[in-house]
Amino acid sequence: MNAATLRHVRYVATQNPVTLAAFLMFTALVLLAIAGPWIAPYDPLASDTANALKPPSARNWFGTDSLGRDILSRIMVAARLDFGIAVSAVAASFAIGATLGALAGFFGGWADRIIGRIADTIMAFPLFVLAMGIVAALGNTVANIVLATAIINLPFYIRVSRAEVNVRRNAGYVEAARLAGNSDLRVLALHVFPNVLPPMMVQISLNMGWAILNAAGLSFIGLGVRPPQAEWGIMVAEGATYIISGEWWVALFPGAVLMLAVFTFNLLGDGLRDVMDPRMRT
């Protein structure tokens, strides 16, 4: 990052305080995911039926659920699981999607057609429905939630990377690298691909929120993470039965934290896009 970029970053941050706030929230959430299990006031699995369904109080800030478990502690501990799922899924789709897209964009021809067809076939499904089908078929585990989320995000990475590599394929510096005797793969990996990373970063940030939402949605309908493990989507599902009878805190707090996390990533993605490419702002 050179001085001009830094200046631009500062300009975006001061012009758009929302981005700055998003970045601070992001830091807080990451800290929570790392330290959550250590700083949680109670054991997230310890039930205490005498103290069940109590509204928020000085003792249990976010109240207790139907088994008397402390909701605040459960939310804090769940941060690591929710983030873990999203980070691993996004990392997997980035690694595979960026590679496939780069190959398709650089070599064209058959590689392009086959990889394009794979992306189109995935996109032919409503994505959440495909994720449901994958988890239902492969088995109800956290690993399969990660896999399903990675698969449904794959087309976005393939497309961005393909398009960005494709426009640079015949750039002057690529020709120069070739003439200097670099092999095709070496040119692609060391000269073209690094330039594709900035737009991919924006995609990753926007995708993280969607990945968290997706994982939470899957566990909300009973796929993947299983009770009694704490996870935001399951906690909302557990609270759903009580909200109609007025015990709002069981579903509200995990839902609100989930929303805040997704919101943070979406704002951050927008902010990053402003930094990378001011013209793209919508």
Next chain:
Amino acid sequence: MVLKRLAGALPNVIGVVIVTFLLTRALPGDPAAYFAGPSASTEAIQQIRASLGLDKPLAHQFALYLRDLAKGDLGNSLSTGQPVLTEIRQRLPASLELTLCGLVLALSVAVPLGILAATRPGSWIDHLCRLLATAGVSLPTFFTGLLLAYVFYFLLGVAPSPLGRIDVAFSPPPTVTGLYLVDSLLARDAALFWASGGQLVLPAVTLGLFVMAPLMRMTRASMLGVLSSEFIRTARASGLPRTKVLYAYAFRNALLPVVTTLGMVFSFLLGSNVLVEKVFAWPGIGSYVIEALVASDYAPVQGFVLTMALLYVALNLAIDVLYGFIDPRVGIEG
């Protein structure tokens, strides 16, 4: 032109069928055991294996799968014993009604807001719209649904109880289209129309909130693009009234990218439909598939994935055709 687009959708249909087939074979352990259910005997599993053709090579199995599909045979549900196709057909109208209402609602809010933001770029209205849209897409639909039910049913008591398509006091209208709103109008039953409409409001708002953001952003971006083009400058310079320039000249041209986004929007809608149906106990195919998932009943799940995917391909095709009607230039190249 329509035929050409049909042919263009064919590879997607083939891809969808292959993936769904692979998903039926990917079941952990023995698919036959899964299809037979947890309490099946060894003989029953053997029988199912033979009837599913699982003892044959993969290519042969695929041919059998295609044959069943062509006959409209998606297998039987274990828990109800009914053919999956019949059940999906019975429940599909409920889901469609919800999805369409959600879409109409989202469009009717998102498009005006997008235009408003585009006519005042950089203003506080613009920033507010952007923030609202980002917030909308960040809301987990299942959570918004619960929140709305809590506020409008439990606290304010203005919404009917969030359970199903129709209050128990009413009986459903005679089935013509399967959409209660349309059927009750056809039956000239105003009370029933309002009753089913009332049940529909909260789930439809929940769905609409989620898909508002992409629609609004696209409207804003494409309006901004069109408003800075030369023919708008000319129209303004010629002294045409502001509203005429905005709606007759700019909006029509800005509509195209918005129609293109509809494809993505439908992907969101059909996916989150499942979650919203669970929250509001809506008797569509979404809650059908969740019941099946809970019971480890796989034939309905696969039938559901296939139906949704084919529906989505069909919707994309419809959007393509619509696109051709709005902009005749597209037809020439495509």
